Amino acid sequence: MSEKNLIYSILYDYYGDLLKDNQSNIIDLYYNQDLSLSEIAEDMNISRQGVHDALKKAEKSLMEYEDKMKLHYKYDTYQKAAENIIKLCSTIDDVKYKDTVDYIIKEAGKIINEG
Template sequence: MLEEESRNRLLLLFDLYGKLLKEKQRHYFEMYYHEDLSLGEIAELQNVSRQAVFDQVKRVEKQMEQYEDSLGLLSRHEKRRQLMAELQKELGHHHSKAHALLRELYELEMDID
């Protein structure tokens, strides 16, 4: 389960910070995480060693974690979602205008994902 959580975190980080990466870094990450290619398959496609692919993927992961440490976009995103869930729970089935606004917030939040 931890591996899946880690993978999901990396995918979210990529959604937030992927555009800050170099094109080659984005390409390797996408092949490995989105296209689910093995390191060996990527190495063959890119005509590089498996170790070079591994190093590149790990470098991207580290770089995105550094971006998160500096900018905190993911942690703020998660906090907003938590607060919206708490607000929805507190509202219950009342206050239809408040529910409509909360729905709009959720939709905006989904655009970030």
Template sequence: MELNEMLEVSILLDYYSNLLSERQKEYLLEHFEGDQSLTEIGKKYNITRQAVYDNIKRGIKILRDYEEKIGFYKRDLELLKQLKDLKKDFKIEKLEEIIEKNF
């Protein structure tokens, strides 16, 4: 898995981890944030490395499906872009437009 993909999964975990099963959440957090190998996770939970891998793959798919349907991360990226643009050229009208559009 590439660094960009790992970063994406880590961010999506911040948004949607509570929507995963408890086990998927644990495996994903331990693997992506705890930097544990599949083997280490498997030993901890007394399951095979393959079972950990399958659960992580399913968990990643679920996270991406949630983002596709709900779009919190995409929304926040757009808001961040708008705020950075506002910072470069602040006008009260632009601020009001951002507030109106997003809230």
């Protein structure tokens, strides 16, 4: 799956419930189920062009939701920050800070595993 396709699949996880039912269904079938536009059109008994138009509208809506709410951006930022904290902690080798470093790593790990 290309990075562009992956982003729509990810954004669908965040905002899919905000889409119209047919748009949500089309995004899911196209990006998560890997059906072609023609297959979706046949399944939904609409034209391929209708599927294409609904898909483009849904993609636009998902990007607009992300632009406004930034849920994925925040998640990604927190992930990277937590990974950096763990990396930095691994450079501390003073025995007297071992318990504190272990605790910080554990807490940063919780952030990473929340996703």
